[in-house]
Amino acid sequence: MTASDQxxxxxxxxxxxxxxxxxxxxxxxxxxxVWMVDNDGDELTKAQADLDGTVMTVxxxxxxxxxxxxxxxxxxxxxxxxxxxNNAGLADFGPIEETNFARWRKVMATNLDGVFLMSQAxxxxxxARQGAIVNIASISGLRASTLRVAYxxxxxxxxxxxxxxxxxLGEYGVRANCVxxxxxxxxxxxxxxxxxxxxxYHDAIPLNRYGQETEIANAIVFLASPEASFITGQTLSxxxxxxxxxxxxxxxxxxxxxxx
Numbered sequence: 520m521t522a523s524d525q526x527x528x529x530x531x532x533x534x535x536x537x538x539x540x541x542x543x544x545x546x547x548x549x550x551x552x553v554w555m556v557d558n559d560g561d562e563l564t565k566a567q568a569d570l571d572g573t574v575m576t577v578x579x580x581x582x583x584x585x586x587x588x589x590x591x592x593x594x595x596x597x598x599x600x601x602x603x604x605n606n607a608g609l610a611d612f613g614p615i616e617e618t619n620f621a622r623w624r625k626v627m628a629t630n631l632d633g634v635f636l637m638s639q640a641x642x643x644x645x646x647a648r649q650g651a652i653v654n655i656a657s658i659s660g661l662r663a664s665t666l667r668v669a670y671x672x673x674x675x676x677x678x679x680x681x682x683x684x685x686x687x688l689g690e691y692g693v694r695a696n697c698v699x700x701x702x703x704x705x706x707x708x709x710x711x712x713x714x715x716x717x718x719x720y721h722d723a724i725p726l727n728r729y730g731q732e733t734e735i736a737n738a739i740v741f742l743a744s745p746e747a748s749f750i751t752g753q754t755l756s757x758x759x760x761x762x763x764x765x766x767x768x769x770x771x772x773x774x775x776x777x778x779x
Contacts, residue, residue, distance in 0.1 A: 528600055529743060530554040530593065532580050532637060533607035535562035537705045538655065538739075541732035542604055545740045547572050554593060556580070557607070580607045580633030590640040599647035602743035605634040605677075606655040610707075612666040623669045630673035634680060638695075642688065649692030651743045654681045655735075658701045658758050674699075678754050685752030694751035696742045701758025704729035725760030 529546045533539035534555035543553045543566075553573045557563040560577040567575040574596075578589045593600060609629040611622055634654055645652065659667050660674030677697065684695035702708065702720045708729070712720075721727050738757045741747055756762045 527551045527602070528554070528597055529602040529604060530556060530600055530641070531604040531606060532556045532578075532633070533655075535559050535566045537707070538700065538703065538732050538735045539604070539606040540566050541736040542606065542739050543570065543573065545733070545736040546602075546743075549740060549744070551601070556589065580605075580637050581628035583636055586633075586636045586640050590644065593641075593644060597644070599650070600641055600644035601648050601650045603637060603641045603645060603650065603652045604655070604739060604743065605637055605652065606739075607633055608655065608657075609670075611669055613668075614666060615668045618668050626669040626673050627676075630670070631676040631680070634677050638680075638684060642693070645688070645693045646691045650694075651747070652681070652684055652688075652693065652695040653739050653742045654678075654684075654695070654697045655739070656681075656697050656699045656754070658699050658756060658761055661699055661754070661756065661762055681754065682752055689751055694742075694747070696747070696750060696752070697754040698735065698738050698742065699754055699756045699758065699762075700730060700735045701756065701761040702729045703735060704731055723761060723764055724758070725764060728759065730757060730759055 529551050531539050531543050531553055534543050535557035543555055546553050547570060555563060555567055555573050555575050556578050558577060558579045563575055563577060567573050576589055576592065578585045580586060607629060609626050611626045613622070638652055654677050656677040657674040659671040660678050663671060681695050681697040688695060701724065720729065735757050738755055742750065742755065
């Protein structure tokens with residue numbers, strides 16, 4: 520079964536906004552059907568209003584009972600799943616000394632526990648169609664940065680969990696890959712990033728700009744599609760080259776470009 524059959528089914532968490540909504544739109548453009556999952560019912564209702572070919576369900580991915588109920592519904596109505604996109608995430612930035620255990624656990628519950636719970640519950644559905652898992656981590660899971668002790672650690676965990684999934688589920692024809700977005704021009708990012716932060720990111724990224732939500736969505740849908748049928752256990756940074764600059768200073772790149 521392929522996306523061209525217009526019967527391939529994807530389930531996208533965190534689908535009410537941002538990368539999740541962009542990914543939903545891209546799946547629909549490619550002829551897939553999509554179950555849109557989010558814990559924000561109001562935003563999800565707004566997002567889904569003009570999207571034909573979607574099913575909306577309000578679910579907290581960190582709650583095992585809610586995840587079980589969701590997958591029971593998918594099983595009853597669909598019988599299988601071609602792609603699970605674990606995109607739901609929580610951003611919480613602060614110094615280590617100010618990150619109390621409650622904040623730490625809240626981040627882990629959604630960003631890491633949620634990926635585990637959703638993937639585990641969806642495994643029988645994915646086996647039924649030899650489907651794919653695409654987990655959304657972050658460049659913060661690959662390179663450390665200030666104020667990201669919980670967020671970065673949770674995303675590093677997602678990367679390792681992806682490897683475990685790929686190794687264990689591969690014999691059933693189920694693929695698992697991970698996308699690590701770099702800085703993305705979302706409404707939230709633009710609201711909280713000062714002009715100084717924006718300029719610093721532009722300097723640190725070889726392509727000298729933020730990514731677009733649609734660019735992340737393109738990578739996600741590719742990895743979920745039959746076109747990526749022999750790709751599993753991989754982590755793809757969609758970051759404009761940001762990870763590659765870990766040992767380089769923007770000022771040195773500029774000087775080199777000037778020939779000095």
